[in-house]
Amino acid sequence: MDEKLMERLQQIRKLLHAEQLKLTPQREATVRVLLENQEGHLSAEEVFMLVKQKAPDIGLATVYRTLELLVDLRVIEKLNFGDGVARYEFRENDQPHHHHHLICLNCGRVSEIEDLLGDLEKKIEERHGFQITDHRVSFLGYCSRCRGKGPA
Amino acid sequence: MDEKLMERLQQIRKLLHAEQLKLTPQREATVRVLLENQEGHLSAEEVFMLVKQKAPDIGLATVYRTLELLVDLRVIEKLNFGDGVARYEFRENDQPHHHHHLICLNCGRVSEIEDLLGDLEKKIEERHGFQITDHRVSFLGYCSRCRGKGPA
DNA sequence: TTTGTCTTGCGACCCTGTCCCATTATAGTC
DNA sequence: GACTATAATGGGACAGGGTCGCAAGACAAA
Ligand SMILES: [Zn+2]
Ligand SMILES: [Zn+2]
Ligand SMILES: [Zn+2]
Ligand SMILES: [Zn+2]
Numbered sequence: 001m002d003e004k005l006m007e008r009l010q011q012i013r014k015l016l017h018a019e020q021l022k023l024t025p026q027r028e029a030t031v032r033v034l035l036e037n038q039e040g041h042l043s044a045e046e047v048f049m050l051v052k053q054k055a056p057d058i059g060l061a062t063v064y065r066t067l068e069l070l071v072d073l074r075v076i077e078k079l080n081f082g083d084g085v086a087r088y089e090f091r092e093n094d095q096p097h098h099h100h101h102l103i104c105l106n107c108g109r110v111s112e113i114e115d116l117l118g119d120l121e122k123k124i125e126e127r128h129g130f131q132i133t134d135h136r137v138s139f140l141g142y143c144s145r146c147r148g149k150g151p152a
Numbered sequence: 153m154d155e156k157l158m159e160r161l162q163q164i165r166k167l168l169h170a171e172q173l174k175l176t177p178q179r180e181a182t183v184r185v186l187l188e189n190q191e192g193h194l195s196a197e198e199v200f201m202l203v204k205q206k207a208p209d210i211g212l213a214t215v216y217r218t219l220e221l222l223v224d225l226r227v228i229e230k231l232n233f234g235d236g237v238a239r240y241e242f243r244e245n246d247q248p249h250h251h252h253h254l255i256c257l258n259c260g261r262v263s264e265i266e267d268l269l270g271d272l273e274k275k276i277e278e279r280h281g282f283q284i285t286d287h288r289v290s291f292l293g294y295c296s297r298c299r300g301k302g303p304a
Numbered sequence: 305t306t307t308g309t310c311t312t313g314c315g316a317c318c319c320t321g322t323c324c325c326a327t328t329a330t331a332g333t334c
Numbered sequence: 335g336a337c338t339a340t341a342a343t344g345g346g347a348c349a350g351g352g353t354c355g356c357a358a359g360a361c362a363a364a
Contacts, residue, residue, distance in 0.1 A: 174362095197350095217353095236350080
């Protein structure tokens with residue numbers, strides 16, 4: 001786990017370097033928080049709170065800038081669950097479409113399932129002549145623990 | 153068209169009445185704008201602008217309140233295309249899932265296609281024990297006119 | 305008319321996110 | 335190490351979308 005983290009950090013350092021950018025302590029702390037919360041789907045504010053614990057003097061703007069930078073570098077992905085805040089998540093390979101989200105309306109848990117839209121997208125491209133480059137998909141409902149309970 | 157409009161207005165008037173609410177001139181004007189722009193996927197601000205032409209003294213807050221009210225009554229649906237503004241659209245029956253959106257990254261056109269997720273949702277419910285009540289789906293890419301042009 | 309309730313417009317306010325700018329950190333070169 | 339060019343930072347002002355509280359207005363029932 002730790003060597004994987006260091007490896008990832010090195011990768012990112014190289015990516016930044018290629019653009020004459022630096023992996024500053026603030027950026028590193030932000031990346032670490034993201035890596036330590038892979039399944040957390042953290043919002044910028046949440047990342048900020050967690051980063052503050054590692055680097056108390058960091059500014060909110062820096063976190064936002066770092067997140068934007070990492071999105072541009074395709075290191076992380078910006079998600080929108082429709083709750084008014086952007087959320088961020090590590091990207092495994094540089095590929096989009098790696099998974100979908102199931103959002104529980106009762107407990108708020110977000111779980112992930114594999115991408116199931118490949119065939120469907122082909123169908124849409126054929127039928128409608130629309131060239132799909134990305135999709136935004138989430139499913140709302142009740143997780144196995146919360147079934148039958150209705151809204152919170 | 154006009155009789156359909158009146159019919160819809162009567163329906164809505166009844167729905168409101170059932171909750172001891174009134175179909176005020178402001179609310180009626182807002183509903184009319186929405187009905188006259190069925191495929192427009194209007195934002196609140198856009199609705200406000202159009203309503204102002206019919207009822208110049210209406211306040212922005214009233215439009216927001218009316219939209220929220222209509223969403224609660226399941227008369228319209230609140231959409232999120234990820235561009236930072238909420239958009240609104242009439243609901244045909246009171247059913248969700250009636251269609252998906254294809255959003256062109258070049259010209260911004262939003263077109264609609266039928267809901268194709270029925271089978272997929274069944275599969276997800278079986279595999280993951282997650283009871284789906286709604287989904288948010290949009291496909292991003294390039295429409296038939298804009299194919300091969302890349303981002304604007 | 306009186307009363308109670310729903311509704312309105314307005315402005316203050318909130319929240320997420322961006323921008324500006326003076327200051328600071330960093331990497332590279334001598 | 336010292337010097338320099340450039341990238342990066344923190345903080346605060348600001349922006350856009352949206353919500354809230356409130357006093358005033360509209361309306362229906364009695
Ligand atoms: Zn749950
Ligand atoms: Zn995820
Ligand atoms: Zn197009
Ligand atoms: Zn639509």
